[in-house]
Amino acid sequence: MKPPLSFATALLTAGMLMVTLSNGQGRDAGHDSRARLTGTWRLVWLEEQGADGEVHKADCSGLLVCTRDGHMSVQVMYRNVGESRSAAPAQYAQGGYEASFGRYEMDGAHTFTFHVEGALVRTLVGKDLKRVYEISGKQLIVKSTDPNEHWRVAWEYY
Numbered sequence: 001m002k003p004p005l006s007f008a009t010a011l012l013t014a015g016m017l018m019v020t021l022s023n024g025q026g027r028d029a030g031h032d033s034r035a036r037l038t039g040t041w042r043l044v045w046l047e048e049q050g051a052d053g054e055v056h057k058a059d060c061s062g063l064l065v066c067t068r069d070g071h072m073s074v075q076v077m078y079r080n081v082g083e084s085r086s087a088a089p090a091q092y093a094q095g096g097y098e099a100s101f102g103r104y105e106m107d108g109a110h111t112f113t114f115h116v117e118g119a120l121v122r123t124l125v126g127k128d129l130k131r132v133y134e135i136s137g138k139q140l141i142v143k144s145t146d147p148n149e150h151w152r153v154a155w156e157y158y
Contacts, residue, residue, distance in 0.1 A: 100119035
């Protein structure tokens with residue numbers, strides 16, 4: 001016959017069970033959402049609307065870094081600068097390169113706001129860029145909430 005569990009052991013076991021169960025619930029809550037974005041992501045693809053109105057995949061590479069304490073840095077390099085088909089690179093990039101950093105805040109289950117503190121395109125500095133995101137497996141898909149911006153980008157967790 002096994003000896004009965006002590007009160008301390010039972011309490012510890014119950015506490016561990018509660019923590020385990022609570023970690024699996026509300027994964028999209030504000031504080032948990034930041035944890036889901038935390039890390040280093042490599043660019044998989046970037047779609048943007050061309051002058052012809054069609055959506056095209058841009059020939060580019062990039063890196064997105066999100067820290068636990070709410071800082072973000074993004075860099076994208078367009079390989080064929082002269083072949084850019086949309087106004088999006090001019091809005092966020094200069095000379096075929098996009099670079100910005102700042103803070104981000106989780107606004108809801110699937111939105112965050114990027115507060116730009118520094119950027120290659122100086123007109124972005126001080127702007128609050130609201131974004132919608134979705135996480136599927138190791139992929140993070142982000143797009144603007146602005147209905148006039150027709151781009152989507154997919155990042156893959158390193």
